[in-house]
Amino acid sequence: MAGSAARIQRAAETHRRAAAIAAAAGAAVAGYVPRPRSATEERSIRELAERLRVAAAQLAPGWLGARLDAVPASTPLLAGPPRDGPPRDGPPLAAPVMVRIGTAYPLDDASFPVVVPLGHVAFDGDARDARVAGALRALLLRLLASAHAGSVLVRAVDPSATTPGATGAGGAVLAPFAPLRDAGIMSPPVTDRDGLRALLGEAEQRVRAGPGGRTWLLAVASWPQATEAEDLARFAELATAGPAAGLHLLVAGWPPPPLADSTAATGPLPHATQVTLRNPYALVGHPPGGSFAAPVPPDQVRSGALNAEVFLDRPPAPDLIARVCGDLAARATEAARVTLGELLPGGPLWTEQAGDQLAAVVGRSGSAPVTLRLGGATPHWLIVGRAGSGKTTMLQEILYGLCTRYGPDQLAVYLLDLTGRGSFADFLPSTTDPSSLPHAKLVMAGPDRQDGLVALRALAGQLSQRDPATARPPRIACLVDEVEAVDGWGGEAAELLGTLAQQGGPLGVHLILSGRAVPPAAVAARCLVRIALPGGSDALDPANQAAAALALGTAVVNTAGGLGGPRGATRAHEQLVHFPDPRPERAALAGLRHRLWQGQAGGGVA
Structure with missing residues (x-):
């Protein structure tokens, strides 16, 4: 108690001295009259x-x-970098x-x-x-x-x-x-x-x-x-x-x-x-390195x-x-815009063999194309992003890339649009356009539970018909837009999706899933390729902040299940890519779909 009383007494004395100094300074300032300047x-x-x-x-x-x-509305900004x-x-x-x-x-x-x-x-x-x-x-x-x-x-x-x-x-x-x-x-x-x-x-x-x-x-x-x-x-x-x-x-x-837990003063x-x-x-x-004041004699203090x-x-x-x-x-x-035509093969269609894996260019890093593979250590891909981040765009780009490289004898696709917004509508025949995608075994155009179960059962049935030791093409790619909708279909749907994720890779059945959130662990653990779009940081490890500030049309591509480190770190398994939006190229893509439908093999996308 004696020590506390002494500290209180010292604090009170310090306060009285400070108050006296402040009062004296106030009186001095109040009585100060600056010297008037001359006209000169x-x-x-x-x-x-x-x-x-x-x-x-x-x-x-x-x-x-x-x-x-006072800046006029017409004041230009600096011109941007070359296209x-x-x-x-x-x-x-x-x-x-x-x-x-x-x-x-x-x-x-x-x-x-x-x-x-x-x-x-x-x-x-x-x-x-x-x-x-x-x-x-x-x-x-x-x-x-x-x-x-x-x-x-x-x-x-x-x-x-x-x-x-x-x-x-x-x-x-x-x-x-x-x-x-x-x-x-x-x-x-x-x-x-x-x-x-x-x-x-x-x-x-x-x-x-x-x-x-x-x-x-x-x-x-x-x-x-x-x-x-x-x-x-x-x-x-x-x-x-x-x-x-x-x-x-x-x-x-x-x-x-000053911080409560620190006695160190923070300097300039x-x-x-x-x-x-x-x-x-x-x-x-x-x-820094300069002065607003004129030089002063050594015995004077500079302002x-x-x-x-x-x-x-x-x-x-x-x-x-x-x-x-x-x-x-x-x-x-x-x-930064990339066109789909830049990423698709420029020569004949269907020139590649599926073998033990599929490959597709998903975007551009700088001027270099970024190619990902379905098979081996990366049997499935996961795309995560917020609404409007480009998930459907990315799926469409991947689909075009796969179907131009591999013919229907090498690749079969199952397209599950669970958004109800027509993600794969262009690949279905209509009253105005009879063309369809020759690779497509099933195209689902809405989040209907029964239709979804039929599709998942059909895919699961492929597993029992394939032997990993003698598996032959066609390999199967199942593209799912808004995979979280499966969570509402009940236990059978979740079990089927988990079985496909765990067993499909060695049998040539691959999942390319997109959604706003990461699917259950049984599925996500097998998706070692993670593509994080804007708002899709959940696709990466919590310690990996690489996707925290993405522009539309860009993605972080990680081939190690999302592992990484602080933003800005350089990692061989992770790249920032720019990817295209196919929608502005509708006329060229309509022509490409007709060539795929008719089985033609000449030329490329204009």
């Missing part, structure tokens, strides 16, 4: 402000330095980059834009301060609009709730940039400590990869709850090595507040321009910041952010 001094300041305005326009041209509230190169091959932000963060007012009637190097930019308050949130959005917009579409990637930490008082749903500060997510330019912001640590691991991998490739912007709107000193130390290390590797930090809340962020908030202005510290009040840029208008993000997303998507 004010004229010199105005002339200097004008020279700085001209210099800023030269150092930060276009989007980097323009007033965002024959995906976005990641486009040039990054030119170095060195100077970017505007606000406007300085040395006099009430004299001002100039404040531009700083990219390095990093750090605000001492987080984005709960509206000024910081606006400045962060403005910085992101400037840097994105000033680079080739897709050559800059954004990773973000934003635990702020989209609804005041809400928990669990973050990303409010950077929500206007959401259109960039489906284009793969920006990943969904992480909102908790685990997400922060995964993101730090990804950024560390990017730094280890060294210079080259795309520029990374890591934006922190605020720190997640339970952030620890170790996390902040890793962040500071990224700041040290980041600029040389093309990684730049835009961080709100640095230095962070290396290579950063520090912005210190006052009310209603801010102080902008000296940029620690630009000697003028700076008002941070206001947030860009929502329609301006929407226009820029929409344009960037469209350009990046177009630059």
Whole structure:
């Protein structure tokens, strides 16, 4: 008790001294009257402000330095990379980059834009301060609009709730940039400590990869709850090595507040321009490697910041952010687009023999086609993604690839559309088109339980007719769209699907399953090829974050049952691929289906 009383007494004494100092400082400030400037001094300041305005326009041209509230709607973005190169091959932000963060007012009637190097930019308050949130959005917009579409990637930490008082749903500060997510330019912001640590691991991998490739912007709107000193130390290390590797930090809340479990103070962020908030202005510290102040004699102390009040840029208008993000997303998507004709054989049809396996090109990694095999160690494939991610598109692409390579004597297909949306309708005869797919033994066009059981029983019946030692073609591929519908058909259906997964591979019966979720373990364990589309991270191991930020038209292809590691790691069994959407090629594909139907063997897809 005596020790506690002594500590309380010391704390009370410290508080009294602090209060006395604050009172004395307040009295001094209240009595301070700045020396009035002469007319000559004010004229010199105005002339200097004008020279700085001209210099800023030269150092930060276009989007980097323009007033965002005065940008004409017709202002163009940088042209995208060439059509024959995906976005990641486009040039990054030119170095060195100077970017505007606000406007300085040395006099009430004299001002100039404040531009700083990219390095990093750090605000001492987080984005709960509206000024910081606006400045962060403005910085992101400037840097994105000033680079080739897709050559800059954004990773973000934003635990702020989209609804005041809400928990669990973050990303409010950077929500206007959401259109960039489906284009793969920006990943969904992480909102908790685990997400922060995964993101730090990804950024560390990017730094280890060294210079080259795309520029990374890591934006922190605020720190997640339970952030620890170790996390902040890793962040500071990224700041040290980041600029040389093309990684730049835009961080709100640095230095962070002291942590309860740590006595270590967090110092300035290396290579950063520090912005210190006052009310209603801010102080902008000296940029890394430079100074806003004139040289001073050795016996004098140099000012620690630009000697003028700076008002941070206001947030860009929502329609301006929407226009820029929409344009960037469209350009990046177009630059990465793959056509089905690029992946199908260019010569005669049906030239390959099934033998002990089937093969199909599922997409392109860079300029190289990615071929997957059905057979041996990879008897079945699993495709997982959210609604609208391209699951049906991927199945159709695989079907065209298999049926152009292998004739009906080498391949038989069972097509089960459990979506009811016509996934395989083009392969059925209709009143206007009598063609059908010669490989198809069964085409199911809806999630009817009885029809599904008939199809699964028919496939299971093939198992008893085949001997793995003497198995001969045709091999069988069963493509199922929305495999989770089988869960509602009862125990027999689940048992049949599990039997096919466990016994089918050696007998030449292969499953290609797509769905929004991973099927039961008895099935999933045999699907060593995992194809994760946007929203399909469940296809991969929980520790594998490779699919956390996929653009539409891209997929992570993993041939080790989803095993991996942090995002950004290089693994021989995993690739990021771009895959085509066959729908825009309807005329060419109709011609191809007729050639398959008629058994012709000349030419390829136009």
